[in-house]
Amino acid sequence: MENNLDISVFLNSIDSRCHKATKHSFNKGETITTYLEKRNQLCILLKGEADLIRYDFNGNKTIIGQFSDNSIFGEVLYPANTNNELFVLAKTNCEVIFFTYDNLWLKCRPNCSFHKEFSEQMNKLIMSQVVELNTRIELLTKKNIRDKLLSYFDILSNKQLSKRFSLPLSLTDLADYLSVDRSAMMRELSHLIEEGFIDKKGKKITLLYE
Amino acid sequence: MENNLDISVFLNSIDSRCHKATKHSFNKGETITTYLEKRNQLCILLKGEADLIRYDFNGNKTIIGQFSDNSIFGEVLYPANTNNELFVLAKTNCEVIFFTYDNLWLKCRPNCSFHKEFSEQMNKLIMSQVVELNTRIELLTKKNIRDKLLSYFDILSNKQLSKRFSLPLSLTDLADYLSVDRSAMMRELSHLIEEGFIDKKGKKITLLYE
DNA sequence: AAAAATCTGTTGCTAATGCAACAAAAATAT
DNA sequence: ATATTTTTGTTGCATTAGCAACAGATTTTT
Numbered sequence: 001m002e003n004n005l006d007i008s009v010f011l012n013s014i015d016s017r018c019h020k021a022t023k024h025s026f027n028k029g030e031t032i033t034t035y036l037e038k039r040n041q042l043c044i045l046l047k048g049e050a051d052l053i054r055y056d057f058n059g060n061k062t063i064i065g066q067f068s069d070n071s072i073f074g075e076v077l078y079p080a081n082t083n084n085e086l087f088v089l090a091k092t093n094c095e096v097i098f099f100t101y102d103n104l105w106l107k108c109r110p111n112c113s114f115h116k117e118f119s120e121q122m123n124k125l126i127m128s129q130v131v132e133l134n135t136r137i138e139l140l141t142k143k144n145i146r147d148k149l150l151s152y153f154d155i156l157s158n159k160q161l162s163k164r165f166s167l168p169l170s171l172t173d174l175a176d177y178l179s180v181d182r183s184a185m186m187r188e189l190s191h192l193i194e195e196g197f198i199d200k201k202g203k204k205i206t207l208l209y210e
Numbered sequence: 211m212e213n214n215l216d217i218s219v220f221l222n223s224i225d226s227r228c229h230k231a232t233k234h235s236f237n238k239g240e241t242i243t244t245y246l247e248k249r250n251q252l253c254i255l256l257k258g259e260a261d262l263i264r265y266d267f268n269g270n271k272t273i274i275g276q277f278s279d280n281s282i283f284g285e286v287l288y289p290a291n292t293n294n295e296l297f298v299l300a301k302t303n304c305e306v307i308f309f310t311y312d313n314l315w316l317k318c319r320p321n322c323s324f325h326k327e328f329s330e331q332m333n334k335l336i337m338s339q340v341v342e343l344n345t346r347i348e349l350l351t352k353k354n355i356r357d358k359l360l361s362y363f364d365i366l367s368n369k370q371l372s373k374r375f376s377l378p379l380s381l382t383d384l385a386d387y388l389s390v391d392r393s394a395m396m397r398e399l400s401h402l403i404e405e406g407f408i409d410k411k412g413k414k415i416t417l418l419y420e
Numbered sequence: 421a422a423a424a425a426t427c428t429g430t431t432g433c434t435a436a437t438g439c440a441a442c443a444a445a446a447a448t449a450t
Numbered sequence: 451a452t453a454t455t456t457t458t459g460t461t462g463c464a465t466t467a468g469c470a471a472c473a474g475a476t477t478t479t480t
Contacts, residue, residue: 054348056357064351065344077337079345080368083361119329126336127287133343134275135289138264140350141274141389143438144466147266151293158290172427179351184467186429353468354436382457391438396459398437 007070010121011046011097017114020103026090033098035075035086040101042074044125048094055085063176066169072129076101140179145188148178153198153205163207217280220331221256221307227324230313236300243308245285245296250311252284254335258304265295273386276379282339286311350389355398358388363408363415373417 015023023046026032032050033041045067052065052073064086067073073088135155142148152174156165167174171189175182192198199206225233233256236242242260243251255277262275262283274296277283283298345365352358362384366375377384381399385392402408409416 054351056352060353062351064347077340077344079341079348079365083364084348116326119333122333123329123336126333126340130287130336130340130343131289133340133347134287137274137343137346137350138289138294140347141264141272142266143270143389143391154293155289170427171429179353181353181468182428183430183469187431187467190429356436380457381459392458393439393460394437397461400459 007121007125008046010117011044011070014044014097014118018118020099022098024096024098026094026096028090028092030090032088032090032094032096033074034088035078040076042072042076042099042101043088044097044099045069045071045073046095046097049091050094051089051091053087053089056083062179063173066173066177070125070128072125074099074101136177139177145178145180145185146192148180149185149188149192150197152178153207156205157207165205167203167205217331217335218256220327221254221280224254224307224328228328230309232308234306234308236304236306238300238302240300242298242300242304242306243284244298245288250286252282252286252309252311253298254307254309255279255281255283256305256307259301260304261299261301263297263299266293272389273383276383276387280335280338282335284309284311346387349387355388355390355395356402358390359395359398359402360407362388363417366415367417375415377413377415 014021026048033043047069050067050071050073051063052067054062054064056062065073067088078086139148139151139155142151153165156167157163159165169177171186172182175185178185189198189200193200197207197209199208224231236258243253257279260277260281260283261273262277264272264274266272275283277298288296349358349361349365352361363375366377367373369375379387381396382392385395388395399408399410403410407417407419409418
């Protein structure tokens, strides 16, 4: 928590301390960036929420990533990918820092104090991003919707230290996050309720087992 | 490539330059580490191949991660997770560097030259890990086996700069990586061949479209 | 306060996928 | 060189999950 504050303070100081970084604001609905072939952009979301959207060759839209405060994203973190169009869309008003990857590790001057701090903070930031990604993979590798839901609830329950917790996402977004059909997920939710595994009142979920 | 060499040289020097890191060797089949509640371990695989294995409450075994040279892994990169047992198994003989996360960012002394370099190299290492993870998520979020396979082939084709390339994994491992049933994947492969999308001779795949 | 957009909840149908089981081929160990 | 283990390939069957479509509730916009 304290750590999170530290990082926020640091991130908000970046653009005034380093001329290689630029800050931009976006309104809800605007496109923050597209992932093209140049593969050199790295971004930090200072404020707001944004989705990484994929349109595949069939024209299907999928939300493949969801970003909030202190999330990092950008082309450099993605595999070169020919057949998809990827772009980041502001879900709410956003503030974003942009870097060019090539410049990232070039020091302004030897022992530049900013870059030293930057390098350390960056490590923590990316590490927590890795935890997020591994969490998602943990869920995506479950073979059926029931296990995906139960594992997801389990993680939330752990995080909020209670068998009773509230969903941080809309059910529509949750279906995207777990990469399953929304209606199929709703059906499975109903079954879990019928069978007495969980209780659900709006966004409040209670685990009834163990 | 050159960059990779740099990193390897650096990584191999770690244990002689920092007393907080320890190097261990493992034989094929040995358990490198288990992910417990302590949540403080970070590891770098210097040499060899290892799998991150999950046994869930039903006793199902899944390979949820595959590591090779210069991969980083360990509890700190994983969500706290009660119901699963996770451990890393050596697929071949392995050399591994172990850190305790708490110690990671504590400098030996102010301006310790090792930790400066470490911090920078670590950034690159984790970033490439993030690319790997995003690649996997990109694949896992495809709704059907066909799209998973075609996207995977696409990425390989891009990487090896040719419509003709060879699979770096056994088909069994590939099914695990894509998190699908092996026999269902084999069936889909057959269909892709029948329908003339791809050609397959052992591990050599040729894309016949576009 | 009304209109528009988004989210929730449900259902029928169908295709896709997981599971079990087995045999042949290939790779590894003895 | 032979035995053992792992990988590949295939099939039938049952279940799951995707898709399409719709209505009511809720939220956001005007």
